[in-house]
Amino acid sequence: MLLSEKHFQILETLGGQEISTQRQLAQFTGISLGQINYVLKQFLSKGLVKIGNFRKNPHKIGYAYLLTPKGIEAKSKLAARFIISKLKEYNNIRSRLARKLTAIQKSGYNRIVFIGPEIVKEFIDCIIHEKALALILVAHCKDWQDIKQYDDNSFDLVVEFNTDQDTKAKKLIKISSDRIISLW
DSSP: OOOOHHHHHHHHHHHHSOBOOHHHHHHHHTOOHHHHHHHHHHHHHHTSEEEEEOOOOSSSOOEEEEEOHHHHHHHHHHHHHHHHHHHHHHHHHHHHHHHHHHHHHHTTOOEEEEESOHHHHHHHHHHHHHTTOSOEEEEEESSGGGGGGSOGGGOSEEEESOTTTTHHHHHHSOOOGGGEEEOO
16 A cells, blocks of 8 residues: 555654544545545554544443554655655755856846745745845835835845736736746
């Protein structure tokens, strides 16, 4: 059985919560009840999960889905695999951004305004400093409306995160299209 990110979510939730129903597990993971049922059956047959009695009350018997040692090992292996995968993805994005920012610098621009999410702006800032690029991030705007507060002569180029972003507001701003580029 090839384990996926959904499998990991289920194993992770079972490892950290006392789960007594499939519906509860579906709510914690955001995975459909049908998929939970299917995956749990696989886990039970492979010995990754067992059903344990956790209430000794004779009037109400409760059960919990519990990870077995084999399930804990599978969860650990999956966690390591996903961390490595995310690190590779992070490095690929970082390399793409570094190439884009270097190309901007080589094009003769040095004062840029970034329009997009704060976290990406921080990423851009780090790359500029790490690569010692001669770029100055003059401003960060969350959307096109915010750029109105900056003098058109205070920047050379607008770098936008999402080209589909607020096209109506973009049309109202009088910045020539040759001074606007997409980050991607």
